[in-house]
Amino acid sequence: AQTVTQSQPEMSVQEAETVTLSCTYDTSESNYYLFWYKQPPSRQMILVIRQEAYKQQNATENRFSVNFQKAAKSFSLKISDSQLGDTAMYFCAFVEGGSQGNLIFGKGTKLSVKP
Amino acid sequence: NAGVTQTPKFQVLKTGQSMTLQCAQDMNHEYMSWYRQDPGMGLRLIHYSVGAGITDQGEVPNGYNVSRSTTEDFPLRLLSAAPSQTSVYFCASSYGGGAYEQYFGPGTRLTVT
Numbered sequence: 001a002q003t004v005t006q007s008q009p010e011m012s013v014q015e016a017e018t019v020t021l022s023c024t025y026d027t028s029e030s031n032y033y034l035f036w037y038k039q040p041p042s043r044q045m046i047l048v049i050r051q052e053a054y055k056q057q058n059a060t061e062n063r064f065s066v067n068f069q070k071a072a073k074s075f076s077l078k079i080s081d082s083q084l085g086d087t088a089m090y091f092c093a094f095v096e097g098g099s100q101g102n103l104i105f106g107k108g109t110k111l112s113v114k115p
Numbered sequence: 116n117a118g119v120t121q122t123p124k125f126q127v128l129k130t131g132q133s134m135t136l137q138c139a140q141d142m143n144h145e146y147m148s149w150y151r152q153d154p155g156m157g158l159r160l161i162h163y164s165v166g167a168g169i170t171d172q173g174e175v176p177n178g179y180n181v182s183r184s185t186t187e188d189f190p191l192r193l194l195s196a197a198p199s200q201t202s203v204y205f206c207a208s209s210y211g212g213g214a215y216e217q218y219f220g221p222g223t224r225l226t227v228t
Contacts, residue, residue: 047217103160
């Protein structure tokens, strides 16, 4: 069975600093997609970043970037210049095979950004 | 453009009662899904639909029914509520399956006593 593991239940970072959230996954497929979703205290789930496994280049979205290590099955999220609004639960998610597959979520990392 | 809407936002049920959680989207998305979120468990897929008239089970379907008579609506029915169904429920929709960006509703917090 496919699994997604987030080994850091909670993390904290000072405002303006950089933090990295870890995610590993297990699959025997070569074609898959990886995601980071953010859930702030409002409870609204928001897509942060998306990575396609066949793309070598790491995805970036403004202050958010990933380190995708396909051989190691690792997909970490780096947040640069952390802001108070980055305080949230962050979920790593994975879908394998074709685009019709279903997402499998990790258990989440609770990130607190401190002033 | 309202996106994905869910009603109600909060609900308290007694064990054995039934109810329907409503979900609607106005983006003409074919793919819709229901997740439950429990502390320390992430989100787990209950049921999903790839289009009107087509539904299938996810990881944790027991105790829940769904139907999809229109593209816009995807209600989730609890047949006989149990305390184990106390959770936050999210509906999501997307252009395709999980590989596309999922648009989530605001969630329904359900408590079963």
